[in-house]
Amino acid sequence: MAGLKYMSGFGNEFASEDPRCPGSLPEGQNNPQVCPYGLYAEQLSGSAFTCPRSTNKRSWLYRILPSVRHKPFTPMSCGDLTENWNEVEPDPNQLRWKPFNIPKSSEKKVDFISGLHTVCGAGDSKSRNGIAIHMYTCNTSMIDKCFQNADGDFLIVPQQGEILITTEFGKMMVEPNEICVIQQGMRFSVDVFGETRGYILEVFGAHFELPDLGPIGANGLANPRDFQTPVAWYEDRTVATGYTIVNKYQGKLFSCQQDFSPFNVVAWHGNYTPYKYNLENFMVINCVAFDHADPSIFTVLTAKSTRPGVAIADFVIFPPRWGVADHTFRPPYYHRNCMSEFMGLIKGHYEAKEEGFQPGGASLHSIMTPHGPDVDCFEKNSTAVLKPERVAEGTMAFMFESSFSMAVTKWGLDTCHRLDKSYYKCWEALKNHFNPNWKPSSK
Numbered sequence: 001m002a003g004l005k006y007m008s009g010f011g012n013e014f015a016s017e018d019p020r021c022p023g024s025l026p027e028g029q030n031n032p033q034v035c036p037y038g039l040y041a042e043q044l045s046g047s048a049f050t051c052p053r054s055t056n057k058r059s060w061l062y063r064i065l066p067s068v069r070h071k072p073f074t075p076m077s078c079g080d081l082t083e084n085w086n087e088v089e090p091d092p093n094q095l096r097w098k099p100f101n102i103p104k105s106s107e108k109k110v111d112f113i114s115g116l117h118t119v120c121g122a123g124d125s126k127s128r129n130g131i132a133i134h135m136y137t138c139n140t141s142m143i144d145k146c147f148q149n150a151d152g153d154f155l156i157v158p159q160q161g162e163i164l165i166t167t168e169f170g171k172m173m174v175e176p177n178e179i180c181v182i183q184q185g186m187r188f189s190v191d192v193f194g195e196t197r198g199y200i201l202e203v204f205g206a207h208f209e210l211p212d213l214g215p216i217g218a219n220g221l222a223n224p225r226d227f228q229t230p231v232a233w234y235e236d237r238t239v240a241t242g243y244t245i246v247n248k249y250q251g252k253l254f255s256c257q258q259d260f261s262p263f264n265v266v267a268w269h270g271n272y273t274p275y276k277y278n279l280e281n282f283m284v285i286n287c288v289a290f291d292h293a294d295p296s297i298f299t300v301l302t303a304k305s306t307r308p309g310v311a312i313a314d315f316v317i318f319p320p321r322w323g324v325a326d327h328t329f330r331p332p333y334y335h336r337n338c339m340s341e342f343m344g345l346i347k348g349h350y351e352a353k354e355e356g357f358q359p360g361g362a363s364l365h366s367i368m369t370p371h372g373p374d375v376d377c378f379e380k381n382s383t384a385v386l387k388p389e390r391v392a393e394g395t396m397a398f399m400f401e402s403s404f405s406m407a408v409t410k411w412g413l414d415t416c417h418r419l420d421k422s423y424y425k426c427w428e429a430l431k432n433h434f435n436p437n438w439k440p441s442s443k
Helices: 375-382 410-415 423-427
Strands: 006-008 014-017 040-045 058-063 095-097 116-124 129-138 145-149 153-160 163-167 170-174 178-182 188-192 196-204 228-230 238-249 252-260 265-270 275-278 299-304 311-318 321-323 340-347 362-365 389-391 396-402
Touching (some): 116 196, 116 362, 116 410, 196 311
Antiparallel strands (some): 014 265, 095 362, 116 129, 129 196, 145 188, 153 178, 153 196, 311 396, 340 362
């Protein structure tokens, strides 16, 4: 959207005020007796007060009316949004979904909230430890309505259609091949411009951060300067018919009414903000000699658990890059993993399965469930001439990887009617190439 401005950096101490109200940020203190322009001061805390400085997250918002002025919350329908991981029996099989259906606007108006569908997850928002993966499929903008997730952070991956997200901190336009993160408690509304689809990774009890680089050094992967945070923007709008706040709390949805827009923050400062990132800016690290590096080298963001090196969830991408490894089977290797791997495709064709895995679809390879290249990929790449070549050109696949053993919902296994029950067949034609008479070639 032309005219939108952003501030650069990841986890910075930002400060922003709407240019219509110069001097609206108090000077020298957070909570003056009387704020400039008669505003209210409100702190939004994303961490415990006593967290170490390196992990302490909070922002101060200076708003026309405080968030507390609303009618009581009442329960509302959750639709296909759930945190019930025991709806159906566990399924350890390799799972793949065809592109999820987007409702036609001519048939039914569906906004971002009513278009949320939980595919899988684990853990518990009450104990603040877990993960959920959702799809959103919608065709209508949210009108006089906003969403707040009291349970955790949303990492949103648009696949079809750009989304304009209005937050208490300002506005962000997020297009396919970009991502955004709306952190716990931040109110936002989503405008769409046609049939729209995407993926959401939700984490309970942790915030996303950049992965440690170790021996890679000071630079590489997702560089902090490429993350963008919106600048302050407000509307002083009375809504006589009622403005709806939808609150996701302990896995359920609740709504309340107020008579004004919540996007009334004239100025703010702090390090607890929404942000977006363009995946094209990812600086790819890859093997330049032999063998296949583990996909952790493609980690964009991680939500760490309390165990060192183990994530509640990693967001990993498979971007366009050069493949140059000698004497190597270059596609992803066959694998059984102590982590769960949920994959989606934004565009193009994923290298290990060029057929069947489609943009807007997904796959789930659960803990210790075998997976790897299909038969066509294996045969082709076992005999390919190993010259430098571009890999995944025009493609962007991604993975939500988690240490949790995720359960699939009834919607994911049944109601969505998108599960590809023939997925296992892509490996059935793998041949036995064992030759007991094989001898090493003489050098």
